[in-house]
Amino acid sequence: MPGLLSSPVYLTVVWFLSWSLLPSCAQIWTDEVSDVQYGRLESNVTLACGKSQIRTPVVWHLNHSSALPWHKVTSDGALVLLHVDHSAQGNYSCYDNDGLLLHSVKLRLGRPPGLLSISCQVPNYTHVRCSWVESVKTFLPAKYNASFRGNGQMWAPCVLDIVRKRCDIDHPAFWQAMHTLRITETNALGSETTYGQFRLHELLKPNPPESVLVKEIEGYPKRLNVFWNIPSSWPQHDAFPLLFQIRYRPQGSIYWSEIYSEESPAIIFDALAGHVHQVQVRARDEVNSESQWSEWTPLLLVRPWQVYTTPDPAEAFLPEERDPDYYFPITPKPETSTPKSHNPVPDDKGNLGLVILLVLFSVVILTTILSLIFVVWVKQRRHDHMTKQELTSMVKMKTMPI
Numbered sequence: 001m002p003g004l005l006s007s008p009v010y011l012t013v014v015w016f017l018s019w020s021l022l023p024s025c026a027q028i029w030t031d032e033v034s035d036v037q038y039g040r041l042e043s044n045v046t047l048a049c050g051k052s053q054i055r056t057p058v059v060w061h062l063n064h065s066s067a068l069p070w071h072k073v074t075s076d077g078a079l080v081l082l083h084v085d086h087s088a089q090g091n092y093s094c095y096d097n098d099g100l101l102l103h104s105v106k107l108r109l110g111r112p113p114g115l116l117s118i119s120c121q122v123p124n125y126t127h128v129r130c131s132w133v134e135s136v137k138t139f140l141p142a143k144y145n146a147s148f149r150g151n152g153q154m155w156a157p158c159v160l161d162i163v164r165k166r167c168d169i170d171h172p173a174f175w176q177a178m179h180t181l182r183i184t185e186t187n188a189l190g191s192e193t194t195y196g197q198f199r200l201h202e203l204l205k206p207n208p209p210e211s212v213l214v215k216e217i218e219g220y221p222k223r224l225n226v227f228w229n230i231p232s233s234w235p236q237h238d239a240f241p242l243l244f245q246i247r248y249r250p251q252g253s254i255y256w257s258e259i260y261s262e263e264s265p266a267i268i269f270d271a272l273a274g275h276v277h278q279v280q281v282r283a284r285d286e287v288n289s290e291s292q293w294s295e296w297t298p299l300l301l302v303r304p305w306q307v308y309t310t311p312d313p314a315e316a317f318l319p320e321e322r323d324p325d326y327y328f329p330i331t332p333k334p335e336t337s338t339p340k341s342h343n344p345v346p347d348d349k350g351n352l353g354l355v356i357l358l359v360l361f362s363v364v365i366l367t368t369i370l371s372l373i374f375v376v377w378v379k380q381r382r383h384d385h386m387t388k389q390e391l392t393s394m395v396k397m398k399t400m401p402i
């Protein structure tokens, strides 16, 4: 027998059979369990010992062990598992009195599908994405079939992504007031169809604006310039204009201020000088007032322009050599060239320059006075020294022997 098993003829036959019988019966060659039977959790499940008439008594094993869950065996040898739970899953085999294997079956337990809870996202006028969540945990593999239609139209497939539990519709009939999505979930224990109805123009919700940037405006301690791009999932041409809302507040405040704009950039005119601000932007279809605002963009932190304390205060007011249009898209040019003298709101940064000037001035005066005192003192000392020297030389002269 071992010689036969390893013979090339035998191996070729096995190879041929496994290929010709794939995939339905391939498991026969790897394991004795050929069938899968599905049962409902919390119900009584009957496993028959093969199809033909069986001579009783028979012996049942689960996973090659004689320990079985709560059960009874009927007169024809069938095993009835009572009120099954997950622990009853496994490979069941029945044997006759002589220990000969009669039949084996793999039991998988779960539930038939329940209704789905469906929601749809509409990021632009040409795309709908619907996703679903199961209301019943089935524990079993499922197949789905999804289709979509506008009022009175033909069903069109909603293209499935089963792993992510969603489907996509391209170019829906947006002019229809109401749309219906139909999803059928099927598993080994049953099938359930869920219908969802939607008004696409109310679900229309753009993605948030992208590449948001907030910049200080040089020379303006109360202004901020906010830049953004329209969401990349929104058509780039002007046929579907968006409205943008910008909200901002000094960090720590609970009150937002808001401005609206039809295009980037937008200027905030009433920022709180010297404070870090939080800024966010969101978008909505400008024409369709029933549509939804996008989510807000992530918080951006920025501080308005302020005078920096440099050693020479005069230098801080010199405007740098930059493209004036970029920084001052709205204000007239004369104002931009000399922002200090024309700035109508004197703020505490200007006062700081004045204070520094005063301090420097007093330091200069103090130094002058001190050096004057020092000079007078030195002169006085030298004079005293001179008179002392004269006196001693005179004494010396007097005591010299003639």
Ligand SMILES: *[C@@H]1O[C@H](CO)[C@@H](O)[C@H](O)[C@H]1NC(C)=O
Binding pocket: 042, 043, 044, 082, 083
């Ligand atoms: C399961 O079987 C038990 C015992 O035969 C019986 O009392 C019970 O009603 C059955 N349950 C179901 C759901 O059929």
Ligand SMILES: *[C@@H]1O[C@H](CO)[C@@H](O)[C@H](O)[C@H]1NC(C)=O
Binding pocket: 027, 031, 033, 034, 063, 064, 090, 091, 106
């Ligand atoms: C049950 O049978 C399957 C093949 O049908 C096999 O993969 C698995 O290992 C078996 N489990 C046990 C515990 O015998």
Ligand SMILES: *[C@@H]1O[C@H](CO)[C@@H](O)[C@H](O)[C@H]1NC(C)=O
Binding pocket: 062, 063, 087, 088, 089, 090, 091
């Ligand atoms: C039998 O084996 C299956 C895997 O095939 C396992 O899920 C199950 O828990 C086992 N059951 C028992 C009672 O050991």
Ligand SMILES: *[C@@H]1O[C@H](CO)[C@@H](O)[C@H](O)[C@H]1NC(C)=O
Binding pocket: 145, 146, 147, 155
């Ligand atoms: C899915 O639904 C479509 C439209 O109702 C139908 O034509 C198709 O046969 C269904 N497919 C399956 C696998 O149920």
Ligand SMILES: *[C@@H]1O[C@H](CO)[C@@H](O)[C@H](O)[C@H]1NC(C)=O
Binding pocket: 123, 124, 125, 126, 127, 232, 233, 234, 235, 236
């Ligand atoms: C609409 O949104 C979808 C999903 O984000 C995207 O694939 C598609 O290109 C968008 N259509 C247009 C016209 O931008």
